[in-house]
Amino acid sequence: MPLPTEKAEILILGAGFAGAATAYHRARLGARGVVIVDRESSPGLHASGKNAAMLREISPEPLWEPFLAEGAAFLRRTAGPDTFDCSASGSLLLGMEADLARLEPFCVSARGRGVNPVRWGVAEAASRVPALAGCGADGAVFTPTDGVVDIARLLAFYLDGAVKEGARLRFGARATAFERAGDVLRAVKVGDGWIEARRVVNAAGAWAGEVGRLAGALDPGLSTFRRHIFVTEKMASVASDWPFVWDIARECYFRPEEGGLLLSPCDQDA
Numbered sequence: 001m002p003l004p005t006e007k008a009e010i011l012i013l014g015a016g017f018a019g020a021a022t023a024y025h026r027a028r029l030g031a032r033g034v035v036i037v038d039r040e041s042s043p044g045l046h047a048s049g050k051n052a053a054m055l056r057e058i059s060p061e062p063l064w065e066p067f068l069a070e071g072a073a074f075l076r077r078t079a080g081p082d083t084f085d086c087s088a089s090g091s092l093l094l095g096m097e098a099d100l101a102r103l104e105p106f107c108v109s110a111r112g113r114g115v116n117p118v119r120w121g122v123a124e125a126a127s128r129v130p131a132l133a134g135c136g137a138d139g140a141v142f143t144p145t146d147g148v149v150d151i152a153r154l155l156a157f158y159l160d161g162a163v164k165e166g167a168r169l170r171f172g173a174r175a176t177a178f179e180r181a182g183d184v185l186r187a188v189k190v191g192d193g194w195i196e197a198r199r200v201v202n203a204a205g206a207w208a209g210e211v212g213r214l215a216g217a218l219d220p221g222l223s224t225f226r227r228h229i230f231v232t233e234k235m236a237s238v239a240s241d242w243p244f245v246w247d248i249a250r251e252c253y254f255r256p257e258e259g260g261l262l263l264s265p266c267d268q269d270a
Contacts (some may be wrong), residue, residue: 043159057143235260
């Protein structure tokens with residue numbers, strides 16, 4: 001291996017939300033020598049900049065519950081005029097009776113930490129979002145503290161915060177090789193040079209599997225899929241203060257966006 005051109009205590013591959021948030025929190029906890037590299041010319045060009053930006057705290061998936069709770073608490077605590085916007089327009093989780101029954105234990109848990117999800121009938125949901133009239137669901141769970149986050153400002157908040165604590169950013173830099181000494185990772189070739197690193201964080205998103213295999217790590221079996229998000233033209237029938245709506249029986253969602261609707265069928269294309 002040629003002599004390293006740079007050294008890092010923690011080298012993070014990827015400047016999307018996973019990498020940016022890791023850099024921010026590690027730097028805030030006192031880590032020095034944090035370096036973040038990303039293959040693109042600017043952050044958030046892929047999934048981190050093209051998601052629906054919805055803050056949702058109730059889910060029928062037990063493994064997600066602590067992450068949803070801690071993430072939502074952090075966002076609400078940190079949001080503000082000088083950081084990023086985090087609305088509290090609420091959420092409506094639609095479903096059939098069996099779906100809503102699966103949600104109930106998580107609603108009870110949420111109430112225990114100060115969140116107040118409430119069960120609504122379809123008529124009550126339609127009074128808030130008229131587009132739901134005749135939707136065919138049995139009911140909904142309304143969570144008033146859910147909402148929408150300004151993801152561009154949130155990503156900038158993480159990266160700017162990490163840089164203020166000493167982290168270094170490099171864009172247009174792709175990891176192409178890894179140097180190991182037995183089981184110990186010593187350095188990563190990034191662009192034309194090598195970065196010697198004590199720890200490497202694989203936050204490469206859709207390329208995480210490729211990066212892991214290149215590093216000689218156990219194959220995590222990651223698969224990448226594309227989903228569609230559509231934004232309609234402005235619609236007079238859409239109100240900007242509607243909560244976002246997620247049909248957990250059919251797995252689709254929509255929310256207001258610039259006078260129209262942002263919506264997705266939650267499809268997965270290889």
